[in-house]
Amino acid sequence: MKSKLLSRILRLALPLLLFASLTAGAAELPKESRVPGGIALVPVPGDPSNSLAPTVIFNTHRVAVVRRDDQWIAVVGIPLAEKPGELKLKVSTPSGTTEVPFRITDKSYRTQHLTIKNQRQVDPNPDDLKRISTETQRSDAALSKFTATDAPTLQLISPVEGVRSDSYGSRRVFNGQPRNPHSGMDIAAPKGTPIRAPAAGVVVEAGDFFFNGNTLYIDHGDGLVTMYCHLDSIKVKLGDRLERGDLIGTVGATGRVTGPHLHWGVALNRAMIDPALFIGMK
Template identity: 85%
Template sequence: MNSKLTSRLFRAALPLLLLASFTAGATALPKESRVPGGIALVPVPGSSDLAPTVQFNAYRVAVVRRDDQWVAVVGIPLAEKPGELKLKVSTPSGTTEVPFRISDKIYRTQHLTIKDQRKVEPDPDDLKRISAETKRSDAALSKFTATEAPALQLISPVEGVRSDSYGSRRVFNGQPRNPHSGMDIAAAKGTPIRSPAAGTVVEAGDFFFNGNTLYIDHGDGLVTMYCHLDTIKVKLGDRVAQGDLLGTVGATGRVTGPHLHWGVALNRAMVDPALFIGAK
């Protein structure tokens, strides 16, 4: 084939090559569900080459470029009331508010029996420990590490039966407690737990309620947590790739049997992990 014909064919194919490249590199977003505990995908203003800075409830929000539009990927706390909410959007030209609305969602109630009554009614020393651990957990879940390509598509961290317990109002030994803020995945003790995306271990240890626990920072306000582990196979500061071994399923902390409690925080809001699996 002569050089002129080759050049013409390349020029004709170039737009298709660029389109394929853009499509392959497009950020996969989680499923949208504008309810307490869900995710809102909100278009926000910004220049074509500079992403705006977006905040919700004083926490920074992930922003991605999609279809020539900046989109804020907003985690909605379980405690939010239905109605209009507002994002704070900052660009070089100034700061504005972008409203969006959420609907109500009724979650079920679970009644559970715990053998260790201290896990339901902690003593004074336990409460001191819980207070210190809560601060550590909050610091880990509040992280925002800016990246060039947010990891917003996840794989399930463990093979097992996923419950629909996220958001359920829990009653332990007849006493109401906070709603369940993660997904329970039933699996045998020792089942491998693998990282759902690349990230960095930012907290690890034995927690009063959560047992052996890990926190992974995936960047752009996305942090995952893993509770009740039997063994932890990584340490603070480790960088992990998607699929790397994190630990094994156990029954440590406040549990009724072996399982993984998998939590996902987005701009510090604990949201439904199911929205990140099979992202569109």
């Protein structure tokens, strides 16, 4: 009698265990917004029963791919500079390589006029420009990382409590001079406010940068890299492995700023994306 009961329990449990094995580790997806600075969730070819995801390339950078509802989904970061229209992914599977098109629409971002007290932060001198060039290379190397994982992390928590601005994508004018669009989220908070890791990851770059002040970069895997600028203090070092919620630094006003705040940047396949899409704000 006991053996029959056990057999029946196992028959009922096996489908649930199979379902759990297929969905275990499934990544939470960010919100889709097919505009410059947004994210496209694009179905791509590939055998969903195969644990090996297809390789997807966009603008020479590898793209995160997750399995959803018996199909593979490419989670594509769209650069702010992309023009509206049709874009293409290069998808490689054991069967070969193909192109998958998708379309994006336009989005208008506002213009911000800001006054900076230190004019060198607007018009750097020749020595400053050499420093900026070196720091730009360091930053690009960190933001371009793609560390493959079994379960991509694509949902984040806000790294700091504070007033979040909607300044992402805004065209910025410093002391009357146009500069590059704002590629992150500004979160205003008092100096010394703790900043915490929005997801597990590894510290891949840190230091004092000319424009960004005390700056930190975290690689979360699968092309998702976050950056933290204008910190008062950095509480971690290169190579540190972090868990979600770990203390990484404190809010400050270093670099080119108008007051204490955190500039939080999120890169996906090297494109700087609106961080709000990762924390359920849009």
